[in-house]
Amino acid sequence: MSKLRFTKMHGTGNDYVYVDLFKEKLEDPAKASIIVSDRHFGVGSDGLICIAPSDVADCRMIMFNADGSEGAMCGNGVRCVAKYAYDHGIATKENIKVETLSGIKDIDVTVENGKVAYATVNMGKAILNGPDIPTTYKDEVVVDKKIEVLGKEYEVTCVSMGNPHCVIFTENIDDLDLEKIGPFFENYEAFPNRINTEFVEVIDENTLKMRVWERGSGETISCGTGTCATVVAAVLKGFCKRDSEVEVQIRGGSLFDTYLSSGEVIMRGPATEVFTGEIEID
Structure with missing residues (x-):
């Protein structure tokens, strides 16, 4: 058994467990997502999001659904990633770039009392074909x-x-x-x-x-x-x-x-940190 440090965050109630891969190691995030997402036996969440180093942006978002399947993008999640990056010193600026499977997202953060409260994201062009x-x-x-x-x-x-x-x-x-x-x-x-x-x-x-x-x-x-x-x-x-x-x-x-x-879509909304903790992952 190993202990995994995490931060629980949500955007308008869309809640994920966030793991900072700048500091933590996680060999099987898909399995970990199933474990931590369980609302009775785990932390309780809609999935797991890893915040990882990136060669092309300030950080990279790797997201998994509650069933362990990998997702390409989460609008609420990427706002929380930007909040975490700012609040924890990964990117100390009010425009943050986050690499995702659906491209690099530009996020403008609104800071209140030294912490990010809201974020505005250019979600890119809607795909209609x-x-x-x-x-x-x-x-x-x-x-x-x-x-x-x-x-x-x-x-x-x-x-x-x-x-x-x-x-x-x-x-x-x-x-x-x-x-x-x-x-x-x-x-x-x-x-x-x-x-x-x-x-x-x-x-x-x-x-x-x-x-x-x-x-x-x-x-x-x-x-x-x-x-x-x-x-x-x-x-x-x-x-x-x-x-x-x-x-x-x-x-x-x-x-x-x-x-x-x-053809681009701009999304504006809150990002909230709930608590931090540790969970044992087998």
Whole structure:
């Protein structure tokens, strides 16, 4: 058994266990993610994020879902990585570059009382081409594709923000049984790498309300790439406008996203450290 030092952090309730690979060694992070994510026998989290040295940025984010599968990007997670990097002296500046599997992310941090409180991330360009998301659809833009889940028809709009998403605009999302329907969307045949699914109510052109089923983790109370994909989908369907910041209300709070005319998405939101500790890893 070996002890692993960690920091528990969250962005609007999307919580991860963070391990500083500048100081720690972790031979099997996929297995460690399964152990630490368990909310009864572990620390309890949506997954594990390693903060590692990088040759091309201030640091590198390596993320794993609660089931041990590796993810390409996490919008809430990358904000917390920037907070950790600033607060712990890895990068003592207010613009931090973080290497991820979906590219280098530029993050502007807002410092209050010497610690990062908020972060604004350029999440890069939304990927809309069906095969690149990836989906089995050949369309250049995948909007309102009809799929059937448990005998009910849904219209999905698909976007990748480094992770694949399908967005469904509907009503009464609080009444949805995501535990029942979520896995069927995640593993639907049109999504070869599985998919994250957002269920969205339109409040007005500047406000959306969202619940999310994340591949590998189940329902989470926030998903940064999910809110970005949701705003992109809302613009594609005419519910929201380009170049206008949209508040996306999730169960863990709110994130503020803007789909720019350039195709890039800007995300603004909080980053919070909860506690530090040690856990024994076999």
